[in-house]
């Protein structure tokens with residue numbers, strides 16, 4: 001299995017991930033109906049986000065948490081949605097990559113998802 005080591009690898013990973021996401025009954029609507037994502041803008045951001053996390057190339061400048069609050073206000077982002085997101089992310093990685101960075105990409109996503117789920121829940125109570 002291939003190692004996850006270049007920007008091209010990340011592009012392939014992110015593209016394959018969103019191919020699953022937009023077909024997914026549980027979470028597609030956040031992207032297609034609620035945020036009506038502009039993919040030409042969103043995908044390069046995601047490449048840079050993961051490049052920053054995995055390779056320490058600080059190409060991502062943004063607020064990953066902040067982007068989700070407006071979405072959460074329209075439709076609650078709940079535990080089950082984060083679980084599904086993580087399932088698809090892990091599946092996509094395991095189908096295509098192996099090694100330290102592949103493991104790290106799963107581990108980091110789990111941590112960020114946990115924190116994000118918590119922040120979204122708190123925001124809904126305010």
Ligand code: HEM
Nearest residue numbers: 030031035037042049062063064067081082085109112113
């Ligand atoms: C249920 C889970 C999730 C849903 C439904 C979701 C949905 C979205 C949506 C709709 C956007 C906005 C796109 C736009 O307006 O163009 C977005 C942006 C983003 N998401 Fe998520 N997301 C989820 C979990 C995560 C997780 C776990 C991570 C990180 C590991 C993440 C990282 C990002 C990043 C980096 C952005 C771009 C922020 C920016 O604009 O700079 N998301 N997400």
